[in-house]
Amino acid sequence: VATFAHSHAPGAGAASAAVTALAFRTDAQLAAGGADGRVTLWDMEEKQLAGVIKEAHDGAVTALHALRAASGAAAECMLLSAGSDNALREWAFGSTQADAAHGAAARLLRSRCGHAAPPRHLAYHGIEGRWLLSAGDDRTLRALSTFQDHQSREVSQGGVTARARKLGVSEAELRLPPVRALAACAARERDWASCVTAHKGATSAYTWRLDKLAVGEHVLTPPGKRLRPVSCVCMSACGNYALLGTEGGRVERFNVQSGAHRGSYADARLGTDNAAHAGAVVGVHACAANRVAASVAVCAGEAGGSG
Incomplete structure (x- = not known):
């Protein structure tokens, strides 16, 4: 014994x-x-x-x-x-x-x-919905194939495993915060990033190359000093632009290819800070013709919208 x-x-x-x-x-x-x-x-x-x-x-x-x-x-x-x-x-x-x-x-x-913690956000992506994007409380973004499950993968966040080994910490400590919103468009997937995500407590949004299953090179950060966390995201139907809504009531537009800021949607009646709403933006969407953008916010217990 x-x-x-x-x-x-x-x-x-x-x-x-x-x-x-x-x-x-x-x-x-x-x-x-x-x-x-x-x-x-x-x-x-x-x-x-x-x-x-x-x-x-x-x-x-x-x-x-x-x-x-x-x-x-x-x-x-x-x-x-x-x-x-x-x-x-x-x-x-x-x-x-x-x-x-x-x-x-x-x-x-x-x-x-699979996800080590409950998944919170799901979105079909690609032609005929061949992929299902899934983000969970385990701080991972996954691309799940609806045709062949062995193709399902975690989208890389840039050598997390190697960096965790080098620093002697767990992989979870180096991952991005949990995703709170995601949007994707396959129109220009082979050219540049085709997905954008907002993360809990983060004042920037992150781009992802789904054709390479890896995080993109650009981080989308709204201009200004008093930044509030990004609360919702949207991609245009052409795949060229990303719209971000923030808890500070701002709606920002970015070029996905270059990561450059291309303007703010502001309500002049609110005065300063280029805000589109007086409260946190909870939803933003662009029409299929790329002519109209709509946003929804919660202001002092009431829902408000703008177009």
Whole structure:
């Protein structure tokens, strides 16, 4: 009888090191999944730690399953892990030098992931609705294929995994805040960004290249000093412009290709600050002919609109 005990996060309490899943590999190693999202490998013959897969999941590891290797060689062993982050991952052993440098005991072969927290915003995108854009409380934007699910991907926020490893922090700390509004237009998708998002507490909107499944090069920030968070977004039918509504009552227009500010929609009756409304803008929309823009705001408990 052997007892294996480990704690990965000093000072974090016993709960962080609790074992939540076990699986025997096809060799003499035992894989143990923890509540902290790590998978620890134990050598049963030597009765010592063999390696750790750091941050295998963003939440607790809920299940582990070892796959039988054809030749029985340790380098060909596979391990499946499932976690509370709504992810299923397949790991291969016999890590590369790059993996070893980051303390990885295995390399990730493939994975299938969904949102780790409830999705809040959905929008069909592309010809015949081939894609479904989904944004959730896990701070991710995902492009889900309605035809072939294996094409579904998380839209990259620019090397978050590598930067998190380098800085020694979790990926969630480096992601953008949760999306509060999104809009997309496929008209010029192959030329420049085709999606724009507003994020909780952010005074700027972000563009996304959905053809490359990556964040765009331009961040849309309204002019001025007293900026309020962006509350809603819209893209024109031609794909050239993005409209932003803010909690300060402003409606701004940007060129998506260059990221340049192209004007404000202001109500002269309100006086200063180029405001279109006296309260927070909760909706903005441009017609299919690109001739009329409409916005809706909530002012002192009453709904107001302008065109």
